[in-house]
Amino acid sequence: MTVTIVGSQLGDEGKGALVDRWGGDADVIVRYQGGDNAGHTVVQDGDEYKLSLVPSGAVRDKIGVLGNGCVVNPRTLFEEIDGLRDRGLEPDVRVAKRAHAILPYHRVLDGIEEEAKSDSDLDAGTTGRGIGPTYEDKAGRRGIRIGDLLDPAVLRDRLEYVVPQKRALAEELYGLDLEESDHADAFDVDALAEEYADYGDRLADGMAINCSRFLYARRQDGDRIMFEGAQGTSIDIDHGIYPYVTSSNPTAGGAAVGSGVGPTVVGQGEVVGIVKAYLSRVGTGPLPTELDTNDREEELADFIREKGGEFGTVTGRPRRIGWLDMPMLRHASRISGFTGIAVNHVDVLAGLDELKVCHAYELDGEQLEVMPATTEEWDRCEPVFREFDPWPELDSEAIARTGYDALPKGTQAYLEYVSKEVNAPIYAVGVGPGREETIELTNPFSTNA
16 A cells, blocks of 8 residues: 655645654655755644655654655755754664765755856756756766765765866856865865765665665565655656756656656555645746735735745745646646645635635636646746635634534635546645644545555
8 A cells, every 4th residue: 555645736735744644554654756955844742843854754653765766965864863863763764775865066066056047037946955966967877876875985986987077067167266165075085985985884774775675575564655755746857847846756656766666556556636725936937826916915925924834944935925726736636646635724824805716827818727838838827716705714723623514614615626626535634734733534545455
């Protein structure tokens, strides 16, 4: 039995809360793509844990796996593991030997390139964590994998090949004077070989695994596996609003490629799309439903941003706010094949004077119900709105205890509209930030147990 959790929008949908809730019924939780740019906040027994790399289940005594589709910064990994241990936890984290390692020069080059793009319309608003440059090296067959860290001789060979290229890129293309900067160590083969061999020693102590074989064996033993996607569908490298995207595949197909299980394994399980009841995103690029056209909309966006805590977990940057975009959700459901959805943050919309949903787009006189294939076309789309009756403020804890029928009728109408349009039933509704403030209609692990 497998459950795959997919972000339906632009990331920040509250996936961690559902992974944390349903992860209690899993034995293994697998991150299948992304790196430490994907922050998630988990609340457990009243304690809040902000994680950017360690899988959410680590706070619930589950085995957490970083699959081969991930890019792993060992510094971040061990900082988070050690931080959890300082708080009394003993996280069991395994890392695929085929996953690629983020090196310090990746982060330096990430920052330089984003700065170079800052005056153009190609600025993707990255976190500067080196994610893109690491995937770039992976595709260019010059990356350094977790398995390479386990053998100091192999590690040095890889570094001696790639570091001179990176140094030349920084100095000759971007004009960085490394000797006068704070980044010299990021391009020092000896320093990198020593530090990352030490990480290899820690990884060799039962952490580094053949991910495909490990997951196959766990499935043979009857374990339940949850696949946890980072970011969201519309910033998928293949299916998103390119070039304002991440460098991997957060969609459900990525779970098979990024973990080494067969596509039939993912396809025979549940695929749950996580939906935020409105839209938010960090970074640049088009956003047709953005609340920014007048002072009244900007005031409304500020209200939603503050109430929803819409600031990046990793960066702290304020997120842009928009009305729910239904063509985006239809696109997500079609690509990943949602068997169910969970809708979060309905409490944030409580108490508004007006409530809208973009039902379709108007483009060149034609009405579209799904996202167009190019970002340039998406930028020219005008939203066609439907208005919904707002609902009053919610007593989140009481409603969560009572169940779905305790939701205001307006909230139910809104949710049932979303469910119908994406052709997937509602599995859960988030009415507050805590796991106990979630109405569960269906546990995906129980649907074909």
